[in-house]
Amino acid sequence: MSYLKNIHDTYNLLTKSEKKVADFVVSSQKKILHSTMQDIKRATMVGDATIIRFCQKMGYTGFSDLKIDIAKEGFSAPQRSEDSFIDTIEHKLMDAIHDTRALANEEHLKQAVTMIHQAKRVFIFGVGSSGITALDMESRFLRSGLQVKAIIDSHYQAMNAALFDEHDLIIALSLTGKTQDVFDSLQIAKKNGAKIIAISNYVLSPIAQLGDVILQTAIEEYLLNGGSLSGKVSQIFAIDLLITYYELTYDINGIQMREKVARSVINKQIN
Template sequence: MDYEIGTLFPLLSTLKHSFTKSEKKVMDAFLENPEEVLYSSITDFSEKAKVGDTTVVRFCRKLGFKGYHDFKIAVAQELSNSSSNTFGSFNEGIDIKDSFDDVLQKLIGKNIEALQETATLLNKADVEKAVKFIEDSRMTVFYGVGTSGITALDAKNKFMRIGIPVDAYTDGHMQAMSASLLTEVDTAIAISYSGSTKDTVDTMQIARENGAKTICITHYAKSPVTKYADVVLLSGYNESPLQGGALITKIAQLYVIDVLYTEYFRKNVSMASKNKSRSGSAISDKLY
């Protein structure tokens, strides 16, 4: 829909009598704390409202949005519009009046916070299980779209250097085809901050149905993609809808990838060191 800032709450008021009993629960949960929606997956929010995910989607569509994500963007625009001194769609917490040094320090602080939060969220047993999956696999494939797709490509590049059979796909059609050919000797790793990206979720479902071991890297412990993951690895940082693709989010994802890589390397140091040396030598003549 062509959303106009300032119309969301009036629209809720005009439509409230047309909502079903379940949809009114969604409205009440939202009005109780609108800001909570910004950092909640659809599963988190539906649990708060004590309804199913489909009820939340129906509620959003009744308001004229395509789905929950578009609704979140509208909410973010409404809330950021109330403060004219911050870059709501650019980087929350940075004020227009901040000095250059202030900006530098705030960005450093946010990145450190995201990394520390990710370190706290990562579970040793889950990381070890994920590394074992990679060790035992014929092929490990990373999946992601948008910014998470770039992370998937980075992961492929990193693991390929130490001799692991690995690939990455960022296109929905290619993801589906790849996942359909995986078997019980393969591992699929999905990367999605929201855990609600349809192409990525569908790909993981296909991979799981074909017997592949599955891992997901996401921010939300209860999101659609986790339903098809044998191992869930959580990355930190609360990204608002207006910060889609934030670099801080990507840094947190890359940190998880780096943890997996480092733990694999430590457990297979002889082979990994040898292959890293060989791959490094192969491209040495590309440098001046």
């Protein structure tokens, strides 16, 4: 049964406060996937218990269970049609690049590369799929002659953040901008004076709001397509813009740096 029909059928059984939650969910629809309990409480002026009771009357164990059910309705698996699924995937990846390009802000890139150049140490924070992208970014920086450190374990992020100061810089990767572990570590680092470059879809997200500068990606992720290749492509494109701008700004000889790296690993290949 559709969650909207479920709400409709149960609406008259709800209390006045629970109806406020129901109205918010219906009006928000898929946007609710990016909402938290705090968002609902602020919008409806009800307490946690009311939200939980509403979800349980709908047949869900809690708010997360409701969000998963909404995500299932919005999820569309690849279907065979007149258009080849190969073309569909190609278009998604191309759209990821085009949409991220449309959001690219050269002034923000300029601020970001200045922060990288001035930092004594540069770290990249990301977990899950964004953690894998953080490792890619570390490798990409290395080929430009810049040694940075990707930290993808949340405990190590917090431990390092506790020792950061105003000379340190964090590049934080999170498509949603709501990754709790990364957010917690960034708060610690921020209190210690560290600078932050946030790479995220949403400029008003908690992680983006901690950033001294924001580089925006352009892929909206839902619960069931988290870690999508489109999201990774969007992140990598934004990262490549940042690193290329850094190389151009500080006249870094990319070919010379790449030659050094290539010579260091050339004998690692099997003849």
